[in-house]
Amino acid sequence: MKRKTLTQYLVEQQRLKGAVSAEVRLLIETVARACKAISHAVGKGALGGVLGSLESENVQGEVQKKLDVMSNEILLEANEWGGHLAAMASEEMETIHRIPHRYPKGEYLLLFDPLDGSSNIDVNVSIGTIFSVLQAPADAAGRDIEEKDFLQPGSRQVAAGYAVYGPQSMLVLTVGTGVVGFTLDREMGSWVLTSENMQIPEETAEFAINMSNMRHWESPVKRYIDDCLAGKTGPLAKDYNMRWIASMVADVHRIMTRGGIFMYPRDARASGKKGKLRLMYEANPMSFLVEQAGGAAIDGDKRILDVTPDGLHQRIGVILGSKNEVERVQRYHLED
Numbered sequence: 001m002k003r004k005t006l007t008q009y010l011v012e013q014q015r016l017k018g019a020v021s022a023e024v025r026l027l028i029e030t031v032a033r034a035c036k037a038i039s040h041a042v043g044k045g046a047l048g049g050v051l052g053s054l055e056s057e058n059v060q061g062e063v064q065k066k067l068d069v070m071s072n073e074i075l076l077e078a079n080e081w082g083g084h085l086a087a088m089a090s091e092e093m094e095t096i097h098r099i100p101h102r103y104p105k106g107e108y109l110l111l112f113d114p115l116d117g118s119s120n121i122d123v124n125v126s127i128g129t130i131f132s133v134l135q136a137p138a139d140a141a142g143r144d145i146e147e148k149d150f151l152q153p154g155s156r157q158v159a160a161g162y163a164v165y166g167p168q169s170m171l172v173l174t175v176g177t178g179v180v181g182f183t184l185d186r187e188m189g190s191w192v193l194t195s196e197n198m199q200i201p202e203e204t205a206e207f208a209i210n211m212s213n214m215r216h217w218e219s220p221v222k223r224y225i226d227d228c229l230a231g232k233t234g235p236l237a238k239d240y241n242m243r244w245i246a247s248m249v250a251d252v253h254r255i256m257t258r259g260g261i262f263m264y265p266r267d268a269r270a271s272g273k274k275g276k277l278r279l280m281y282e283a284n285p286m287s288f289l290v291e292q293a294g295g296a297a298i299d300g301d302k303r304i305l306d307v308t309p310d311g312l313h314q315r316i317g318v319i320l321g322s323k324n325e326v327e328r329v330q331r332y333h334l335e336d
């Protein structure tokens, strides 16, 4: 079988489809190289001394795991010197990271959640990296990038993807021409194309939500899950199955592979009013991927990709996956 690597795929996207610029191509390759290094560190586990927590907290007040910090550093170092970026932003850093003056500056902005699903690190369950690429506004040329330059709606992303570190390490990517998946060939050290056109089935009978939060949910979410639980004799006339890995990357990857609906809705808790997940590092890149695979992504009543962020670390409700189910949940919100 003739194998196509990430490099070949990206060169084709650049030459044949004009879907990426040379800069975006090289920056995606750099992110992918960093994900390879993170995959290697994750794979070593206790043998590499990478498990466990640090004393520090991140900007969100969460205790940082060693791998959170290591992965953040790997991504920063890999992407600093290539000349494609103007600045980076990370779930683990309070404010933006400008490209140091000693390196050439490019026109793109990179955002990432370096290690998503941190609660699964120490229990050997799949975790991942999520990233998003934006173009710096035209008026930013010749001046230092500011935080406000990042605050663009997700519909402006030029690329997005995630790496999932599970039984296999996979990189799932969109540059706006559909979604493709690569598997890491650990011997050769290359990302090999293994899923050419990932499509989310429109219908599903599988939902993913943290049921322990049920008493805090808003009524449209409660109504939908009640309908799912009612099974064949209920309004949805199907028996539903439930899955919750508590790593968004792994839950979304399952949905990319066989369909389903993922929900981390806003809820009544003080910490949950705006949702748990972050718009710019989690919701936007995943929504871009899901839409490119034929699915839908909303915050409850509106499309996530249309939301103009008001802050780098803004949180948002997330409901995404199989189109017909997401549209049903949206209808329930609009009827409420």
Ligand code: AHM
Residues within 6 Å of the ligand: 062, 113, 115, 116, 117, 118, 119, 210, 246, 247, 248, 249, 264
């Ligand atoms: P993290 O970025 O700190 O790892 O948090 C995000 C994760 C998601 O991957 C996952 O969907 C969710 O938090 C799980 O939350 P919970 O433990 O409340 O079920």
Ligand code: MG
Residues within 6 Å of the ligand: 091, 113, 115, 116, 117, 282
């Ligand atoms: Mg996360």
